[in-house]
Amino acid sequence: MELPKGKVCVTGASGYLASWLVKKLLLLGYNVIGTVRDPGNYKKVGHLLELESAKERLQLVKADLLEEGSFDQAFDGCHGVFHVASPIVVADLDLKTEILDPAVNGTLNVLRCCKRNPSIKRVVLTSSTAAVRARDDFDPSIPLDESSWSSVQLCQKLKVWYALSKTLAERAAWKFAEENGIDLVTVLPSFIIGPSLPRDLSATASNVLALLKGDSPISLRDGRMGYVHIDDVACCHVLVYEDAKAKGRYLCSSTILENYELTSFLKERYPNLTISSFGKHPRPYYELNTFKLENLGFTFRSIEEMFDDCVESLKEQGYL
Numbered sequence: 001m002e003l004p005k006g007k008v009c010v011t012g013a014s015g016y017l018a019s020w021l022v023k024k025l026l027l028l029g030y031n032v033i034g035t036v037r038d039p040g041n042y043k044k045v046g047h048l049l050e051l052e053s054a055k056e057r058l059q060l061v062k063a064d065l066l067e068e069g070s071f072d073q074a075f076d077g078c079h080g081v082f083h084v085a086s087p088i089v090v091a092d093l094d095l096k097t098e099i100l101d102p103a104v105n106g107t108l109n110v111l112r113c114c115k116r117n118p119s120i121k122r123v124v125l126t127s128s129t130a131a132v133r134a135r136d137d138f139d140p141s142i143p144l145d146e147s148s149w150s151s152v153q154l155c156q157k158l159k160v161w162y163a164l165s166k167t168l169a170e171r172a173a174w175k176f177a178e179e180n181g182i183d184l185v186t187v188l189p190s191f192i193i194g195p196s197l198p199r200d201l202s203a204t205a206s207n208v209l210a211l212l213k214g215d216s217p218i219s220l221r222d223g224r225m226g227y228v229h230i231d232d233v234a235c236c237h238v239l240v241y242e243d244a245k246a247k248g249r250y251l252c253s254s255t256i257l258e259n260y261e262l263t264s265f266l267k268e269r270y271p272n273l274t275i276s277s278f279g280k281h282p283r284p285y286y287e288l289n290t291f292k293l294e295n296l297g298f299t300f301r302s303i304e305e306m307f308d309d310c311v312e313s314l315k316e317q318g319y320l
């Protein structure tokens with residue numbers, strides 16, 4: 001038996017992905033500090049307190065990305081930090097104050113707190129394939145890999161603010177880490193599908209639910225998209241944290257589909273659900289090269305498993 005595995009912090013612990021990562025880390029024997037904006041809000045944190053081993057090895061600490069030094073207390077004595085928190089863009093958010101500041105300045109705030117805390121040996125940052133694929137200058141016959149960066153100008157021109165926030169945040173993180181000797185590794189998931197732990201559905205899970213109930217949510221209308229199982233994304237975070245060989249950026253994406261391929265797949269697999277049809281969108285073709293992660297021994301789950309687990313969880317929670 002390998003327990004315990006040391007102390008790590010997960011930022012934005014109550015979110016969709018972070019909750020699953022906290023669950024995974026607890027199961028693996030870590031002592032976990034989870035930062036949340038309001039530890040007293042049981043509706044938001046109750047699912048974390050109910051996780052296996054949470055009583056013994058999970059502590060929730062208040063921290064806000066927009067408050068300088070806010071993470072100092074949470075990071076005290078931690079060996080690793082998983083910086084997952086970042087705003088997911090929903091309609092009507094103010095670009096600077098609600099998206100770019102928490103994403104970019106929030107990430108720098110987190111890294112400055114890491115720098116002040118010498119016990120932290122590695123920081124894993126959750127970026128996104130949105131920081132890789134918003135480009136109009138690549139050869140579509142060559143899959144995009146970790147050397148690719150989204151174009152800030154194109155993101156601004158297309159008003160794709162989430163992609164802009166993830167690109168600027170990851171670029172700022174790399175610059176700060178290199179200048180300050182921080183061992184940083186970044187994980188770049190595509191659209192995350194799977195079971196959801198929070199009581200209220202996140203923006204991503206709500207969009208998937210809408211799709212499964214016959215709507216065509218904006219974030220899934222967008223032509224070609226990569227999909228990845230939430231458990232794979234959590235496992236990838238743990239792998240690149242634990243494996244000393246891990247270095248740089250890691251694309252984390254299993255299956256890429258055009259949106260009309262996704263809806264045909266869903267209609268066939270779940271004939272009892274009402275799935276809308278999407279029209280074809282003139283979006284550029286791209287593939288993602290995930291060899292770098294696979295070379296660390298990683299294997300991805302299938303699109304069938306992602307959606308089966310997602311549908312089952314939505315049914316269990318009474319949403320479907």
Ligand SMILES: NC(=O)c1ccc[n+]([C@@H]2O[C@H](COP(=O)([O-])OP(=O)(O)OC[C@H]3O[C@@H](n4cnc5c(N)ncnc54)[C@H](OP(=O)(O)O)[C@@H]3O)[C@@H](O)[C@H]2O)c1
Pocket residue numbers: 011012013014015016017018036037038044063064065066084085086087088102106126127128129166188189190191192193202203204
């Ligand atoms: N979902 C996807 O398909 C996907 C794909 C690729 C990458 N990612 C990345 O994965 C990460 C998690 O995404 P998610 O889908 O799990 O989103 P989520 O459920 O909305 O979680 C985001 C978390 O960030 C926290 N947060 C936002 N603003 C904050 C602030 N000012 N201070 C402190 N915390 C703040 C939120 O806290 P509150 O609960 O207090 O609001 C929430 O816990 C993000 O970095 C996202 O960019 C997601």
